[in-house]
Amino acid sequence: MKTISNKYMAEMTMKEMVNVNGGEKKEYLSLSWSGTDNELVYAAEALCNGVKILANGCIWIYNQFQD
Template identity: 35%
Template sequence: MKNLNLVELNAQELREVEGGKGRYGYWDYSWTNTSNPLIYAGEAVWNLGVLTVNGAAWVGNHLP
């Protein structure tokens, strides 16, 4: 096997790779795979908020 200089990353290092300095964490999206339109609409609104929070976290993590 060829050594490709690969290393394992711990959780902190993974956060830094995925989101800058890792000052702010990211929220998870919520989908229950429901057929109820009211629940689906509520999840869509919630996930729009999650998208906004994650966008703000991304900006905050990438500022100096």
């Protein structure tokens, strides 16, 4: 199989991809971990990241309807 090179293709960041279709798509939230040994802080971070994962799912659904 021959590889076709396209010099007009460029790698884009998430912020650039969001604006491809007129900027209507929402950007995903990023998860964060502090690497703490404190169980209470870890539990709070896990809860916060769980909410962010749910929000990212909603954002994904929203983005599917934006063209």
